[in-house]
Amino acid sequence: MSQEANRTLVVTGASGQLGRRVVELLLEKPAGQVVAVTRTPDKLKDLGQRGAIVRSGDFNDPASLDNAFAGADRLLLISTDAIGPGGGRLKQHLNAVEAAVRAGVKQVVYTSMPNPDPDSPIFFAPDHRGTEEALAKSPLSWTVHRNNWYTDTMIALGTLPRAVASGQLVAAAGDGGAAYVTREDCARAAAASLASSNTTSRTLNITGPAVVSYAQLAKIASEITGRTVTYVPVEPEAMKAALISQGIPELFAGLIVGSDVAKAKGKMGPATSDYFELTGRQPTSVAAYLATQRTALVGAGAKAAG
Ligand SMILES: NC(=O)c1ccc[n+]([C@@H]2O[C@H](COP(=O)([O-])OP(=O)(O)OC[C@H]3O[C@@H](n4cnc5c(N)ncnc54)[C@H](OP(=O)(O)O)[C@@H]3O)[C@@H](O)[C@H]2O)c1
Numbered sequence: 001m002s003q004e005a006n007r008t009l010v011v012t013g014a015s016g017q018l019g020r021r022v023v024e025l026l027l028e029k030p031a032g033q034v035v036a037v038t039r040t041p042d043k044l045k046d047l048g049q050r051g052a053i054v055r056s057g058d059f060n061d062p063a064s065l066d067n068a069f070a071g072a073d074r075l076l077l078i079s080t081d082a083i084g085p086g087g088g089r090l091k092q093h094l095n096a097v098e099a100a101v102r103a104g105v106k107q108v109v110y111t112s113m114p115n116p117d118p119d120s121p122i123f124f125a126p127d128h129r130g131t132e133e134a135l136a137k138s139p140l141s142w143t144v145h146r147n148n149w150y151t152d153t154m155i156a157l158g159t160l161p162r163a164v165a166s167g168q169l170v171a172a173a174g175d176g177g178a179a180y181v182t183r184e185d186c187a188r189a190a191a192a193s194l195a196s197s198n199t200t201s202r203t204l205n206i207t208g209p210a211v212v213s214y215a216q217l218a219k220i221a222s223e224i225t226g227r228t229v230t231y232v233p234v235e236p237e238a239m240k241a242a243l244i245s246q247g248i249p250e251l252f253a254g255l256i257v258g259s260d261v262a263k264a265k266g267k268m269g270p271a272t273s274d275y276f277e278l279t280g281r282q283p284t285s286v287a288a289y290l291a292t293q294r295t296a297l298v299g300a301g302a303k304a305a306g
Helices: 017-028 041-049 062-068 089-103 125-137 159-166 183-195 214-225 236-245 250-264 274-279 286-291 294-304
Strands: 008-011 033-038 053-056 074-077 107-112 141-147 168-171 202-206 230-233
Touching: 008 017, 008 183, 017 033, 017 041, 017 183, 033 041, 041 053, 053 062, 062 089, 074 089, 074 183, 089 107, 089 125, 107 125, 107 183, 125 141, 141 183, 159 168, 159 214, 159 294, 168 214, 168 236, 183 202, 183 274, 202 274, 214 230, 214 286, 214 294, 236 250, 286 294
Parallel strands: 008 033, 008 074, 033 053, 074 107, 107 141, 141 202, 168 230
Antiparallel strands: none
């Protein structure tokens, strides 16, 4: 048996969309014993049947993490979705980092965000900055994956379907853009880092192949759907007020606008070759991903148009 096959690779947040996919990819490799940690083990019975060990673990309950991380050689720490006031996300992540130290983990892979600097306009940047700093101060070796904005969110949050329906893509990013990356590619990158034997501490920027502006997004959406979509740049405050008036909760309106301001300031780029160097694959472009989402893109508009 190779040394790799004897390793224990632990994935936290394994019932989330990213975590589940990483576990599936690791089971395909195979890269070692895969341990899937989640607050809801019942959701992962299928992964247990396919060879993963499923353990219960909750970052809000540090004691649960001692059993969850026991024997881990390498650990993927997936940032949680507990964003916003009272969410306690940074504390959750610090609990996980401390538990990794107690468990004697050799390498932690952490999913962060692009440029989580003190002047980031994205309200949850301090969670990621604080976690990166805790890893840097710890005795652990680490790989930080600064995952760019998921391409998927433009469909999931309804941004592009709404734009196709109305013909207007309204945003507050000026001429700026993001090096959007698909969740699938983030999962492939995380699985590759976890399965590797690299124990260097380093920060990688996991991006798609290019920075894409809203004007370019409008053009791509037009080409895929055959409907004219025009980019309408607006000021951040006007954008936030419009989103809230459409019923978007203030927290998410702030997040959408904050990410637009980050794009305008060039903080959601540049595109890098880190994904290719990790995986040997080219990342999925925005146009290629959206071409697979035509039904979702035209859904709302198709009804409106009869
Ligand atoms: N780059 C982007 O555009 C983007 C977009 C969305 C999210 N994200 C970030 O990337 C992460 C993964 O994305 P996703 O698409 O998989 O999100 P998701 O499906 O919403 O998953 C949420 C994740 O948070 C974990 N979690 C929540 N509370 C936890 C706790 N107390 N202890 C341990 N884990 C906890 C969940 O684990 P279990 O339920 O298995 O316990 C799950 O893995 C998100 O949590 C978020 O931080 C990034």
